[in-house]
Amino acid sequence: MKITLDTTVCSGHARCAAAAPELFRLDDDGYALPFHGEVPDGLEEAARDGERTCPERAITVE
Numbered sequence: 566m567k568i569t570l571d572t573t574v575c576s577g578h579a580r581c582a583a584a585a586p587e588l589f590r591l592d593d594d595g596y597a598l599p600f601h602g603e604v605p606d607g608l609e610e611a612a613r614d615g616e617r618t619c620p621e622r623a624i625t626v627e
């Protein structure tokens with residue numbers, strides 16, 4: 566399972582980090598830091614939670 570986070574559409578709602586702090590980190594202004602890569606074992610549901618919670622659809626899990 567892989568995550569792609571498109572920071573160009575991130576609007577800094579910070580919901581991803583609230584839903585899955587193990588995966589998603591924010592910069593000092595509250596925007597998501599870039600994240601492209603494999604989801605660590607055991608965090609698949611957290612990845613899906615992050616994807617679902619982003620109102621900008623910046624997060625894709627596949």
Ligand code: SF4
Nearest residue numbers: 575576578579581619
């Ligand atoms: S929830 Fe979406 S828009 Fe908000 S910080 Fe995370 S990636 Fe950005």
